[in-house]
Amino acid sequence: MTSKSLIETFLSQSTLAIVGVSRNDKKFGNVIFRELSAKGYKILPVNPKADRIGEELCYPSLKALPEPVDGLIIVVPPAQTEQVVQDAAAAGIKRVWMQQGSQSKISVEFCEENGISVVAGECILMFAEPTAFFHRLHRSIWKLIGKLPK
Numbered sequence: 001m002t003s004k005s006l007i008e009t010f011l012s013q014s015t016l017a018i019v020g021v022s023r024n025d026k027k028f029g030n031v032i033f034r035e036l037s038a039k040g041y042k043i044l045p046v047n048p049k050a051d052r053i054g055e056e057l058c059y060p061s062l063k064a065l066p067e068p069v070d071g072l073i074i075v076v077p078p079a080q081t082e083q084v085v086q087d088a089a090a091a092g093i094k095r096v097w098m099q100q101g102s103q104s105k106i107s108v109e110f111c112e113e114n115g116i117s118v119v120a121g122e123c124i125l126m127f128a129e130p131t132a133f134f135h136r137l138h139r140s141i142w143k144l145i146g147k148l149p150k
Contacts (some may be wrong), residue, residue, distance in 0.1 A: 002119050002149045007127050010095050010119055013070030014042060017062060017093075019084050020075030020102070021045040021053050029075035032099070032124060036073075039128055044069060062091040071095035073124060078104035089114045097124055122149065 016036065020029035033053060037043050045053045048060040059065050062072070062084075072093045074081050081098055085107045088096055095117045098107065103120035111118035125131065126139045142148040
């Protein structure tokens, strides 16, 4: 179960990797990459099919990252997430954020069983400050309907 504390701990990290960033600027992984970079996070993009994302070097795998990361954001379909969390465990990554739509029961259970702190089913842009109007509105609606983590 995702808690406010897990979210705050994840967001307090400064160096993050993101799996699911693509060469298409309109994809949500790219939006997350750009917005978190603009907020001051150091983001290392991972995509086995891209050498660069914009001006940034892109890495083919988590084990190819040039330095340790404090956390991992996953923005891929659930079946792929199941492999990515195994790769994260092998790389020693202890914090994972599975963006809405990326999680599966299997991937969440894997994290929990392997000592990986996991935020699942939440939109990182609703919580990473400063949030844009749309994301603040989304967060307010979730609070009203009781879906906001406590």
